[in-house]
Amino acid sequence: MTRARPGRRPGAPDTKGDILTAARTEFAAKGYDGASMRGIAARAGVDASLVHHYFRGKEKLFLAAMEIPFDPEVIAERVEGGPLATVGERAARTFFEIWGDPDRQGPLLAVLRSAMSHPDAARMLREFVTRSILSRVLLAFEGVPDAPLRAEAMVSHLIGVAIARYVVQLEPIASASDDEIVALIGPALQTYVDKALATKGLAAED
Amino acid sequence: MTRARPGRRPGAPDTKGDILTAARTEFAAKGYDGASMRGIAARAGVDASLVHHYFRGKEKLFLAAMEIPFDPEVIAERVEGGPLATVGERAARTFFEIWGDPDRQGPLLAVLRSAMSHPDAARMLREFVTRSILSRVLLAFEGVPDAPLRAEAMVSHLIGVAIARYVVQLEPIASASDDEIVALIGPALQTYVDKALATKGLAAED
Known part of the structure; x- marks a missing residue:
């Protein structure tokens, strides 16, 4: 099945759409680790080089197929881009900047919902997150x-x-501002690093 | 609709089952706060005193209707039953004792799944948790x-x-023992109390 896209002539081939559809099927069937660009190309009936041309690699294809509205590379840069002593705060800030965007919240919740209800989707999410x-x-x-x-x-x-x-929209946590949430959650996240370093007699450096 | 129960004579009235069915409908329609024992009795076509006789009160009826496999009173006793300096550990231990029981995990996941996908169920869960x-x-x-x-x-x-x-069954967190999980999560939970008391120049007493 191809999806009609704005601007596309009726009946014109939608190769990109075909690849995305094939990718969704292949990822669901084989998981993130088991799926391959070659297998997705075969399923879409196109050459593997075309899949690479459109999506560069498996991760980018997965992000597009699942409509995941963030780039894991950017997240990693944000989390790494500072001292270990503030990693909790940076992780919380990065996370809620993405989730706080109404355009991205819907797709993120869809991924989570799907994982909650379908073991195949849970496996995909697990392998992708890992x-x-x-x-x-x-x-x-x-x-x-x-x-x-x-x-x-x-x-x-x-x-x-x-x-x-x-x-669930529990109050007061649902209505707290992102700044309040980062100030609340950041120190608890930081505990995970600080307690681990403390067992080695170390402290996270500022 | 009544559900057949083992030991019940075919055709015999299942008043308890009728009340549970009415309760599910009423809670979904009006939320936990809006539903009443009287409204549920009316919907089931029985006297309100009979609903009280079987279920004692709205909370017990909700727990039975939603098949929630724990008693909030017991949880509260466990969390309260010790010094504030160890509340994080007690909360984690109580939580994972319940979730670690395979017979209770299924019903708990069902409640969570339902809340993820249905706004009415999310509202019920929010009001019940609150x-x-x-x-x-x-x-x-x-x-x-x-x-x-x-x-x-x-x-x-x-x-x-x-x-x-x-x-999602992320590893290694999925395969960690409950003791490891309590030792891991407890201190982060405790942060929420300790940081708050620290802002007042206080510490949680042992």
Whole structure:
């Protein structure tokens, strides 16, 4: 099935749309790790070089196919771009800047909803978060013991707050400003780094 | 619609089942706050005293109708039953004892899934969590500034970790033992109390 796009002539081939549709099917069937550009090209009936031409790589194709409204590279740069002593605050600020944008909130909630209800979608999300987000963010956690566990606890916390604010709409947390939320959540996130370093007799450097 | 129950004679009236069905409809239509025992009785076509006889009050009826597998009173006792200096650890331990029970995990995920996808269910969950859980748990937070915001951040964190562990199944957090999880999450939850008291120049007493 191709989707009609504004400006496209009726009956004209929508190669890009065909690739996105093939990608959604392939990612659902094989997960993020198992899917390949070659397999998606075959499913769309196009040459693999065309898929590369349009989407550059598997990650970009996944982001486009799932309509994920952020770039994991940019997130990683924000989380890495500062001292470990303020990583909690930076993670919270980056997260709520993205979620606070009404145009991005809908697609993000759709991904989360889908993962809550469909094991295939949960697997895709798990593999994508692990490969694309955590693996990059962990570069900022050099020297922190149990860094993967702690980074996942931080991400989990942020997701939980997003659900409380944007889905369940608990008050007063839903109506708090982003600045208040960052001031509230940042120190708890920071604990994950600080407590780990403290076990080594270290402190996060300013 | 009545559901057949084991041991019930075919055709025999299932008053309790009728009340539960009426309660689900009434809670969905009016929310937790708006629904009343009287309205549910009327919808089920029975006397209000019979609803009280079977379920004692609105909260117990809600727990039964939504198949919520824990008692908010017991949770509140656990969270209150100790010094404020260890409230984070107690909250984490209580939460993961309930979620770690396979018989209770399914119903809890069903409630969460439903809230993610249906605004009526989200409203019910919000009102129930506010009235039944937060209002009780907050009794343990006497003297903590911004206690409602901080308690909601704690609950949000726990829900986020449940999603990461039981739905998305991120590793290594999904396979960590409950003891490891309590040791990991407890100190971050505790931050919400400790930072608030620190702004008043106080510390949580052991």
